[in-house]
Amino acid sequence: MKQFRTLLGTVGLSLALLGGAAHAADEVKIGFLVKQAEEPWFQDEWKFAEQAAREKGFKLVKIGVPSGDKVLTAIDNLAAQHAQGFIICVPDVKLGPAVVAKAKQSNLKVMTVDDRLVDGSGKPIEAVPHMGISAYKIGEQVGAALAEEAKKRGWNLAEVGAIRIAYDQLPTAKERTDGAIAALTAAGFPKANIINAPQAKTDTENAFNAANIAITQNPKFKHWLAFGLNDEAVLGAVRAAEGQGAKADNMIGVGIGGSQSALNEFAKNEKTGFFGTVLISPKRHGYETTLNMYEWIKNGKAPEKLILTSGKLMTRDNAAAVKKEMGL
Ligand code: FCA
Secondary structure (H helix, E strand, C coil): HHHHHHHHHHHHHHHHHHHHHHHHHCCCEEEEEEEECCCHHHHHHHHHHHHHHHCCCCCCEEEEECHHHHHHHHHHHHHHHCCCEEECCCCCCCHHHHHHHHHHHHHCEEEEEEECEECCCCCCCCCCCCCEEHHHHHHHHHHHHHHHHHHHHHHHHEEEEEEECCCCCCCCHHHHHHHHHHHHHCCCCHHHHEEEEEEECCCCCCHHHHHHHHHCCCCCCCCEEEECCCCHHHHHHHHHHHHHCCCCEEEEEEEEEEEEHHHHHHHHCCCCCEEEEEECCHHHEEEEHHHHHHHHHHHHCCCCEEECCCCCCEEECCHHHHHCCCCC
């Protein structure tokens, strides 16, 4: 009897161990890789991805990937940790074929967020599910807001320069600024007054440098407008204009994003040239993408191939209400 009990105990223990092993292998682990971890937008995406992980009880692995090398190392790292998939915003969309090959080789599911991968000929890789913003349309919202505010202030448009902080190697960035130009010119803004100011990297410092050159080279303008791919781009232009004496009364900047960088600006006691931003949804881009990946891993339900999210103009005056309306 004693022997029998020992035997039962051993069997029970082995079953428990087996169960434990099976459970560890079953554990869902999802990577969330972003190109610029220091940017508030990406911090927000991570925050909402964490929310999904908490709700569903899976593990989220957040990795900053500022270069192609870092992307490949991060994917290796995920494979070594037995993750099953990852969501990525790449530092360069041309890494597309390399990312797809590496994910396949590591047996990891892959989805992209914000910036869509392109193939060798620059075409979007449609096989990889993607959630991005409706870039052109959001750009049009920016352009319309700029034109409306300039008219409201009674500015003579011939005396207004518009700084386009450009990052054309990124398709979503080009679409955003193309949309802004279309809306501006449709509202009667002279195309010749739009100054191209390419930034070397998509951060405030590089936008500041680009805008500084544009302003210095165009002393004929009395007032300024500024737009670009995100809030950081426009903030760079706003700071550059301030440095050259064009403050809130002479500068209208409208960004895209609505994360902390924009909110800080609205919270300042004195108004700045950062007039507004088109608020986009880090919740959809962080929470929803991660949940979609979870469903794909857990239940084999492949995500939609392409989701483009919308935005809403937010200014100092209506920030709280607009954020609430967007569920943020
Ligand atoms: C790109 C930009 C980010 C953000 C995101 C939605 O990745 O670099 O700032 O605008 O699209």
